[in-house]
Amino acid sequence: MKNVIIGKKASIGMNVRIGNFTTIENDVVIGDNTWIGNNVNILNGTRIGENCQIYSSAVLGGNPQDLKYNNEYSTLEIGNNNIIREFVTINKGTKSKQKTVIGSDNLIMSNAHIGHDCFIGNHCIIGFSVGMAGEVIVCDYVNISGLTAIHQFSVIGEHSIISGISRVVKDIPPYIVAAREPLSYVGLNLVGLKRRGFETEKLNELKEIYRIVFQQKRNTTLALEFIEKHFKQTIERDKIIDFIRNSTRGIIKGNQE
Structure with a gap:
């Protein structure tokens, strides 16, 4: 030395x-x-x-x-x-x-x-x-691609992935892919979730929950109430609900295309 x-x-x-x-x-x-x-x-x-x-x-x-x-x-x-x-x-x-x-x-x-x-x-x-x-x-098992800039106080949920050269100014819920500009939900992080043992039934559950959050219901509060009423209680369901309800910055939007 x-x-x-x-x-x-x-x-x-x-x-x-x-x-x-x-x-x-x-x-x-x-x-x-x-x-x-x-x-x-x-x-x-x-x-x-x-x-x-x-x-x-x-x-x-x-x-x-x-x-x-x-x-x-x-x-x-x-x-x-x-x-x-x-x-x-x-x-x-x-x-x-x-x-x-x-x-x-x-x-x-x-x-x-x-x-x-x-x-x-x-x-x-x-x-x-x-x-x-x-x-x-x-949170755990997050993948943030290169040249991404993240605003203070942002929260990035577990098992999510963010595409490169992104601008993060809203919270990113768990299990998803965030991409495009402005940063938006573009689907589940299927590759990462499958690698970590998430089975098809669980992936379908997550996909349907996020369909309600980002596509079917424009009012987030109503969407979460609908999910609580109509979806079986699971660890993943409750993590998504809690994450969105506890977000102080608000979450990213759904796919704009």
């Missing part, structure tokens, strides 16, 4: 490999078997789990890019088995939530930015040059 700077109080696990010209500050914890490339900056308040791969020139735990930030203590918490590619930047939290959280088993591609107080679930793919503003929530 050449010109590596490691704070005396940093906690480094077993079998951690650290590349040349990397800086790890004092208030940092890194789990076992994590690999860190060259020119990486891991800053105070960062917590990294086991078996992660962090590639060259990533900056983790930088101060929030928020004018309201006043040097209050906050953290960046990263789980296990994450791959963080070149030039990724992930900021720590502000007094709003005190932390930014990245779950486990995620791939964050090169040049992506994840802002302060974001929450990323597990098994997500964040494409290259995705820009994510503060306090965004990304």
Whole structure:
């Protein structure tokens, strides 16, 4: 290792490999078997789990890019088995939530930015040059394609996929594909759902629920009441209903074609 700077109080696990010209500050914890490339900056308040791969020139735990930030203590918490590619930047939290959280088993591609107080679930793919503003929530098994820009406070539901070069300004419900401009519902995420064991009967249920939400009923409140009355209660049905009812930004629209 050449010109590596490691704070005396940093906690480094077993079998951690650290590349040349990397800086790890004092208030940092890194789990076992994590690999860190060259020119990486891991800053105070960062917590990294086991078996992660962090590639060259990533900056983790930088101060929030928020004018309201006043040097209050906050953290960046990263789980296990994450791959963080070149030039990724992930900021720590502000007094709003005190932390930014990245779950486990995620791939964050090169040049992506994840802002302060974001929450990323597990098994997500964040494409290259995705820009994510503060306090965004990304649920499990989400795939965000490259060059997508995500407005602050947006929520992206589980098992959804967003097409490349998209502009996310509304919440995206679970299980769907979001594409076109303006960003719209264009169907279920069939490929992803089938890979994760969703059977035909369940896919048909989800498809029919979203037909009611996006096509048959123009009034969302009436659509949800109709679904509650006429569809058998299932975990997936209730997740969709709860997601839409709890959306503060409103959800994306249906297919405009």
